[in-house]
Amino acid sequence: METTAHLPMHAGYAERVRASFARQGAMALIGAGLVEVRPGYCAIALAPRPEVSQQHGYVHAGILAALVDSAGGYAGFTLFPEDSSVLTVEFKLNLLAPAQGDRILAEGFVVKPGRTLAITRGEIHAERGATRKLVAIMQQTLIVMRGKADSGNAER
Amino acid sequence: METTAHLPMHAGYAERVRASFARQGAMALIGAGLVEVRPGYCAIALAPRPEVSQQHGYVHAGILAALVDSAGGYAGFTLFPEDSSVLTVEFKLNLLAPAQGDRILAEGFVVKPGRTLAITRGEIHAERGATRKLVAIMQQTLIVMRGKADSGNAER
Amino acid sequence: METTAHLPMHAGYAERVRASFARQGAMALIGAGLVEVRPGYCAIALAPRPEVSQQHGYVHAGILAALVDSAGGYAGFTLFPEDSSVLTVEFKLNLLAPAQGDRILAEGFVVKPGRTLAITRGEIHAERGATRKLVAIMQQTLIVMRGKADSGNAER
Amino acid sequence: METTAHLPMHAGYAERVRASFARQGAMALIGAGLVEVRPGYCAIALAPRPEVSQQHGYVHAGILAALVDSAGGYAGFTLFPEDSSVLTVEFKLNLLAPAQGDRILAEGFVVKPGRTLAITRGEIHAERGATRKLVAIMQQTLIVMRGKADSGNAER
Numbered sequence: 001m002e003t004t005a006h007l008p009m010h011a012g013y014a015e016r017v018r019a020s021f022a023r024q025g026a027m028a029l030i031g032a033g034l035v036e037v038r039p040g041y042c043a044i045a046l047a048p049r050p051e052v053s054q055q056h057g058y059v060h061a062g063i064l065a066a067l068v069d070s071a072g073g074y075a076g077f078t079l080f081p082e083d084s085s086v087l088t089v090e091f092k093l094n095l096l097a098p099a100q101g102d103r104i105l106a107e108g109f110v111v112k113p114g115r116t117l118a119i120t121r122g123e124i125h126a127e128r129g130a131t132r133k134l135v136a137i138m139q140q141t142l143i144v145m146r147g148k149a150d151s152g153n154a155e156r
Numbered sequence: 157m158e159t160t161a162h163l164p165m166h167a168g169y170a171e172r173v174r175a176s177f178a179r180q181g182a183m184a185l186i187g188a189g190l191v192e193v194r195p196g197y198c199a200i201a202l203a204p205r206p207e208v209s210q211q212h213g214y215v216h217a218g219i220l221a222a223l224v225d226s227a228g229g230y231a232g233f234t235l236f237p238e239d240s241s242v243l244t245v246e247f248k249l250n251l252l253a254p255a256q257g258d259r260i261l262a263e264g265f266v267v268k269p270g271r272t273l274a275i276t277r278g279e280i281h282a283e284r285g286a287t288r289k290l291v292a293i294m295q296q297t298l299i300v301m302r303g304k305a306d307s308g309n310a311e312r
Numbered sequence: 313m314e315t316t317a318h319l320p321m322h323a324g325y326a327e328r329v330r331a332s333f334a335r336q337g338a339m340a341l342i343g344a345g346l347v348e349v350r351p352g353y354c355a356i357a358l359a360p361r362p363e364v365s366q367q368h369g370y371v372h373a374g375i376l377a378a379l380v381d382s383a384g385g386y387a388g389f390t391l392f393p394e395d396s397s398v399l400t401v402e403f404k405l406n407l408l409a410p411a412q413g414d415r416i417l418a419e420g421f422v423v424k425p426g427r428t429l430a431i432t433r434g435e436i437h438a439e440r441g442a443t444r445k446l447v448a449i450m451q452q453t454l455i456v457m458r459g460k461a462d463s464g465n466a467e468r
Numbered sequence: 469m470e471t472t473a474h475l476p477m478h479a480g481y482a483e484r485v486r487a488s489f490a491r492q493g494a495m496a497l498i499g500a501g502l503v504e505v506r507p508g509y510c511a512i513a514l515a516p517r518p519e520v521s522q523q524h525g526y527v528h529a530g531i532l533a534a535l536v537d538s539a540g541g542y543a544g545f546t547l548f549p550e551d552s553s554v555l556t557v558e559f560k561l562n563l564l565a566p567a568q569g570d571r572i573l574a575e576g577f578v579v580k581p582g583r584t585l586a587i588t589r590g591e592i593h594a595e596r597g598a599t600r601k602l603v604a605i606m607q608q609t610l611i612v613m614r615g616k617a618d619s620g621n622a623e624r
Contacts, residue, residue, distance in 0.1 A: 025209040026216035029185065053181040054226075055306055060182035061244045062225045066218020088217045089429060090453055092248035092404055092560040094587050094607055096580045111605060112564045116428065117401060117455070119562050121605065137579060137589065139562055139607050141402055141453060143429070150211055245585060246609055248404040248560055250431050250451055252424045267449060268408045272584065273557060273611070275406050277449065293423060293433065295406055295451050297558055297609060299585070337521040338528035341497065365493040366538075367618055372494035373556045374537045378530020382522075385529075400529045404560035462523055 006040030006079055006110055013078045017042065020077065020085075020150045027070060030063055034074075040110035042074035045103055048126075059099035064124055064136050067106035068093065072120035072140040075108030077150075079118065085150035089117070091140035099135045101128035108140075118142040162196030162266055166238045173198065173230045176241075176306045183226060186219055190230075196266035198230035201259055204282075215255035220280055220292050223262035224249065228276035228296040231264030233306075235274065241306040245273070247296035255291045257284035264296075274298040318352030318391055318422055325390045329354065332389070332397075332462045339382060342375055346386075352422035354386035357415055360438075371411035376436055376448050379418035380405065384432040384452040387420030389462075391430065397462035401429070403452035411447045413440035420452075430454040474508030474547055474578055481546045485510065488545065488553075488618045495538060498531055502542075508578035510542035513571055516594075527567035532592055532604050535574035536561065540588035540608040543576030545618075547586065553618040557585070559608035567603045569596035576608075586610040 010016065014037040021027060021034045027044070030052055035043040044067050046052065046059070054060040069091055077086040105125050112119040122138030166172065170193040177183060177190045183200070186208050191199040200223050202208065202215070210216040225247055233242040261281050268275040278294035322328065326349045333339060333346045339356070342364055347355040356379050358364065358371070366372040381403055389398040417437050424431040434450035478484065482505045489495060489502045495512070498520055503511040512535050514520065514527070522528040537559055545554040573593050580587040590606035 020211040023209075023211040024216060025206045026186075026219050029207045030182075050181045051185045053179075055176040055179040056241070060180060060222060060226075061247075062218065062222020063182050065221035065225065065247075065249075066216060069218045069221065070216075085212070088251055090248065090250040090402065090451075091217075091221075092246065092607055093221075094246040094579075094609065095244055096587055111562075112602070119564055119605070134580070137587070137607060139402075139560055139605060141562065246558065246607075248451055250423075250453065252431055267406075268446070275408055275449070290424070293431070293451060295404055295449060295558075297406065332523040335521075335523040336528060337518045338498075338531050341519045342494075362493045363497045365491075367488040367491040368553070372492060372534060372538075373541075373559075374530065374534020375494050377533035377537065377561075378528060381530045381533065382528075397524070400563055402560065402562040403529075403533075404558065405533075406558040407556055 006113065008039045008078055009080065010082045016150060017074045017077055021074065026066060030066060032067055037074065037078060039078050040075055042071045043105060043107045044071045045105050047103055048100055059104055061095055064099055065093050067104065068108065068122040068124050068136065068138045071106040072108035072122045072138060073142055075110050075120050076118040076142040079110060079113040080144050083147055083149055085145045085148050087143050087145055089141040089143050091138055093136055093138045095136050097133060097135045099126050101126040103127045116144055162235055162269065164195045164234055169234045172306060173233055177230065182222060186222060188223055193230065193234060195234050196231055198227045199261060199263045200227045201261050203259055204256055215260055217251055220255055221249050223260065224278040224280055224292065224294045227262040228264035228278045228294060229298055231266050231276050232274040232298040235266060235269040236300050239303055239305055241301045241304050243299050243301055245297040245299050247294055249292055249294045251292050253289060253291045255282050257282040259283045272300055318425065320351045320390055321392065322394045328462060329386045329389055333386065338378060342378060344379055349386065349390060351390050352387055354383045355417060355419045356383045357417050359415055360412055371416055373407055376411055377405050379416065380420065380434040380436055380448065380450045383418040384420035384434045384450060385454055387422050387432050388430040388454040391422060391425040392456050395459055395461055397457045397460045399455050399457055401453040401455050403450055405448055405450045407448050409445060409447045411438050413438040415439045428456055474581065476507045476546055477548065478550045484618065485542045485545055489542065494534060498534060500535055505542065505546060507546050508543055510539045511573060511575045512539045513573050515571055516568055527572055529563055532567055533561050535572065536590040536592050536604065536606045539574040540576035540590045540606060541610055543578050543588050544586040544610040547578060547581040548612050551615055551617055553613045553616045555611050555613055557609040557611050559606055561604055561606045563604050565601060565603045567594050569594040571595045584612055
């Protein structure tokens with residue numbers, strides 16, 4: 001897929017993402033950390049541990065979903081206008097290999113920004129030492145909630 | 157969709173699901189509880205709290221995904237043969253309304269069991285007092301891992 | 313899933329769907345016929361024949377997709393306001409069994425109507441004599457294109 | 469996404485795809501042509517015309533689905549063993565922009581080949597003169613049907 005340079009519509013786009021991430025209790029609970037925010041891109045990392053596992057000891061598909069849904073959502077949010085917030089309309093996740101290793105990295109990439117909807121894709125890699133394995137891919141639809149700053153409660 | 161009666165292939169199907177659920181660190185971490193297991197059906201509940209929220213205070217889409225992915229996976233697992241385990245191939249989740257209330261209930265229903273793959277659908281309702289609101293729907297593909305009992309580590 | 317009674321916002325909802333269907337060259341090309349239109353529901357049928365097959369002689373997954381995408385889209389369109397048209401944002405299709413028989417029936421059901429987006433699900437059955445087999449299920453997101461009557465060209 | 473070199477397991481992989489494509493009545497009906505076959509890749513083209521349109525005159529989402537489902541399926545099939553055929557388990561399609569122009573090009577890329585399942589992604593571009601616009605993206609799961617050559621009828 002071609003890489004397109006994306007232009008943010010809001011100078012404080014990265015700070016806004018960091019503040020929003022900090023309000024996500026779920027990210028703190030699972031131990032996820034915000035790694036990188038760029039226009040049209042966001043990366044979130046997690047260290048695998050028993051508390052986020054499924055029954056075989058790998059990272060739970062739902063935890064992977066939480067990581068990559070947030071990464072895609074914040075990738076989209078970097079390109080949203082000032083007085084707006086972001087909600088996920090839907091996403092689809094394909095699991096390719098067991099998620100295990102030193103670090104799980106979920107990345108979101110904006111494929112198409114838009115006035116009302118934004119489309120992203122996501123990738124999750126499991127890293128162990130110098131090796132990196134693709135463990136999941138995602139496609140996601142976001143909606144721009146205009147007139148509703150991210151800091152308050154949104155009504156959909 | 158017609159309701160079909162499903163027949164389990166393994167007498168201890170419900171016990172097997174309960175034992176597997178108990179090994180999922182992620183379900184304990186987010187505070188999810190197994191509510192019901194029947195052939196071709198599983199229900200998992202969660203009490204909303206700040207630790208599982210997104211930035212607006214609703215339950216995080218990824219936490220919803222974890223609940224319904226597990227509900228669908230265990231619905232499928234009730235119909236799998238004895239010496240097998242279950243892995244999610246993929247799922248797709250549509251978010252319909254903010255998830256808030258006294259209890260979030262995720263249900264998985266087997267649409268088509270199979271020798272190699274099983275297809276499920278899922279629903280998530282938010283309950284408040286006597287009211288019940290549909291907040292998400294899911295479609296999921298599972299794979300039957302034969303010759304790999306659920307209690308050990310699976311290699312995909 | 314509970315069945316909810318849906319109320320159309322436009323008295324001519326059925327006629328509008330029929331007129332729109334008649335403008336779909338693709339439906340005529342594949343030989344699809346509009347079977348039923350009700351508020352929140354639409355059914356489209358196809359007689360299997362070699363011209364719509366894949367390499368094994370069953371109805372092609374893409375043809376099934378065309379049927380159920382239209383059925384879901386028109387199910388949603390029955391609930392849209394007068395001066396609007398409908399576009400598919402995305403859909404996901406699970407194929408459960410080979411599509412063969414006397415008639416393929418694709419049905420769309422509105423799960424959640426909305427001001428901007430509508431969510432539907434779909435089912436495809438293959439009918440042979442008195443038997444009826446579920447061959448595919450779908451989940452779909454639609455967008456309401458306001459101020460753009462269906463008869464003209466829409467710009468997204 | 470990293471580009472990985474894929475190795476076919478069957479010397480006649482391209483010829484096998486071409487023969488299978490030629491048996492797809494649906495591809496002939498809609499006017500689709502096979503443009504390129506490489507290990508892990510397949511491209512299929514279509515010239516937009518009223519017979520493949522939806523109600524606004526753009527190429528119908530279902531026709532786009534047929535193109536990209538086949539492109540993904542044949543991309544996967546290039547890597548399958550000799551005595552096998554391919555079936556689509558599921559796919560998800562996001563529509564990004566109206567499909568119009570001189571040529572619609574659907575491409576399938578293998579993300580992960582496998583013994584039982586293969587995961588692909590797809591892109592559809594609309595071309596007009598020298599310009600090229602991304603109009604849809606797809607994620608797809610395929611199943612390897614072993615012991616069932618593509619030329620006969622498969623039972624799932």
